[in-house]
Amino acid sequence: MTSPRPAVRDSFLPFSRPTIGEEEVAELLDCVRSGWLTSGPKVEQFTSQFAAYVGARHAAALSSATAGLHLALLAHGIGAGDEVITTPLTFAATLNVIELVGAVPVLADIDRHTLQIRVDEVARAIGPRTRAVIPVHCVGQPVDLDPLLALARAHNLVVIEDAAHAVGTEYKGRRIGTFPTTREFSFHPNKNITTGAGGMLVTDDEDVLSRVIELRFHGMQRDAWKRFDKEASPRYDIARPGYKYNMMDLQAALGIHQLPRLDGFIEARRRLADRYQAAFQDLDALIVPEAVAYPARHAWHLYTPLVRLDALTIDRDRFMRELKARNIGVGLHYTAAHEFSYYRDRYGWCPEDYPDAHFVSERILSLPLFPTLSGAEQDDVIAAVRDIAQRSAR
Ligand SMILES: Cc1ncc(COP(=O)(O)O)c(C=O)c1O
Incomplete structure (x- = not known):
């Protein structure tokens, strides 16, 4: 059952934080x-x-x-x-x-x-x-x-x-x-x-x-x-x-x-990304990131699921606001470039001209991912995402 009030972290968790030793x-x-x-x-x-x-x-x-x-x-x-x-x-x-x-x-x-x-x-x-x-x-x-x-x-x-x-x-x-x-x-x-x-x-x-x-x-x-x-x-x-x-x-x-x-940082990012993937696998609200089909090492610069709009009553921007309301930082990588007013006006580009970029642009968000993100902090992110998904399920 959905609890009446969402759990909110005491302090704001940024979506990214450099690791300086x-x-x-x-x-x-x-x-x-x-x-x-x-x-x-x-x-x-x-x-x-x-x-x-x-x-x-x-x-x-x-x-x-x-x-x-x-x-x-x-x-x-x-x-x-x-x-x-x-x-x-x-x-x-x-x-x-x-x-x-x-x-x-x-x-x-x-x-x-x-x-x-x-x-x-x-x-x-x-x-x-x-x-x-x-x-x-x-x-x-x-x-x-x-x-x-x-x-x-x-x-x-x-x-x-x-x-x-x-x-x-x-x-x-x-x-x-x-x-x-x-x-x-x-x-x-x-x-x-x-x-x-x-x-x-x-x-x-x-x-x-x-x-x-x-x-x-x-x-x-x-x-x-x-x-x-x-x-x-x-x-x-x-x-x-x-x-x-x-x-x-x-x-x-x-x-x-x-x-x-660097290699240690990437390994830490990979472990955290794997944990997100496992935590969100069963969630209707998100499309989790997919690996490319050829051999690759992912440097996990960003963890970017897509919000599944047809499974939710809210849009991606509202999803991001809900995360922030729970003190979870979030990034947007990216609004597709052809949707910025300068480029739209200069070249007459429409959102649908690049349908896959437009699809992603409306749904993508970046969750906190950095080498020193602790297990407890990541748990807060996962709990917040699941809570929003549950409250906003269609
Ligand atoms: C894909 C891409 N290209 C270029 C840049 C520009 O990098 P910088 O901030 O070092 O100028 C960025 C920075 O975020 C980027 O993400």
């Missing part, structure tokens, strides 16, 4: 005390550590993944008149940077079960102006890269992997980061490892790397920060104007100690 704190203090806060030796250390982890030849540390996606497009010479294919189920940054370089985003629908962009939809979206594809490894599972890369090769398209969710994700036994594309990772505080804010662009192409390095810091050449060394000249040249997209040592200080802990 004593090593990170000590490194941060070391950085502060060193007197060198901006890009410097800690960024160099984190960059080579990260390149080694993902098995890439080159990496460039940046202020965010958004900056990395922006520079990746510029470094590949993508701009006015070009079309770039991507998914509607992504963070706004993926589409925004396409607009910001003057190119046109073209959408390819997702698979509503796995949330990943569909390669047959990408194929359908290719036209004479298509220059690039930005697949997003959504929520920590990989896109089906083999057929996507084959398609891109056949049409001579640049592939920029938006790997913001995919630090530690594997596709057919290989880490995301090892495939021959330009790839971009995020270290935003809700990601699998964090530098406060930050991103890493990874490439095997020397030319792409040198353009990114030039553009990330005003247009100055490689290792511009070394101009303050005793032996170095403070003079520099600007061959073309750039941005201020560099990562700081203050940020890298966290990354240096987060990266070795």
Whole structure:
């Protein structure tokens, strides 16, 4: 029987919380005390550590993944008149940077079960102006890269992997980061490892790397920060104007100690996700996340069930409000990009143009998932979800 009043936690449980240890704190203090806060030796250390982890030849540390996606497009010479294919189920940054370089985003629908962009939809979206594809490894599972890369090769398209969710994700036994594309990772505080804010662009192409390095810091050449060394000249040249997209040592200080802990973080996330899956399996109110059909390691960046609208008297937004009323934090990843007013107005996109993305966009929510989520906290989430489901059953 439904109790008259729902159980409410004493304190608010966020949907995400970074796991920062004593090593990170000590490194941060070391950085502060060193007197060198901006890009410097800690960024160099984190960059080579990260390149080694993902098995890439080159990496460039940046202020965010958004900056990395922006520079990746510029470094590949993508701009006015070009079309770039991507998914509607992504963070706004993926589409925004396409607009910001003057190119046109073209959408390819997702698979509503796995949330990943569909390669047959990408194929359908290719036209004479298509220059690039930005697949997003959504929520920590990989896109089906083999057929996507084959398609891109056949049409001579640049592939920029938006790997913001995919630090530690594997596709057919290989880490995301090892495939021959330009790839971009995020270290935003809700990601699998964090530098406060930050991103890493990874490439095997020397030319792409040198353009990114030039553009990330005003247009100055490689290792511009070394101009303050005793032996170095403070003079520099600007061959073309750039941005201020560099990562700081203050940020890298966290990354240096987060990266070795990544596999442990993912294992903790997986255990928690398994527990959610078991707890919600029998619940009519939710469609639990589905695994991709090819071999993969899910990095469990997010735990994103869909609300089953036909089994409930409330919609997804009300479901989220009910969770918050019970002091449970919740995320929304994502409202499909083609439903934002800017994109709707500019391209005349309707929700139904991408039916699977629209289906997901109306139903998805992110439940709390982070390595230090305790069993008792997770029990509170499960109890709250079950309580809402029971009270709102159709
Ligand atoms: C899919 C996706 N792409 C890009 C970004 C941008 O990352 P950042 O916050 O590091 O700029 C995010 C961040 O949430 C994301 O989820």
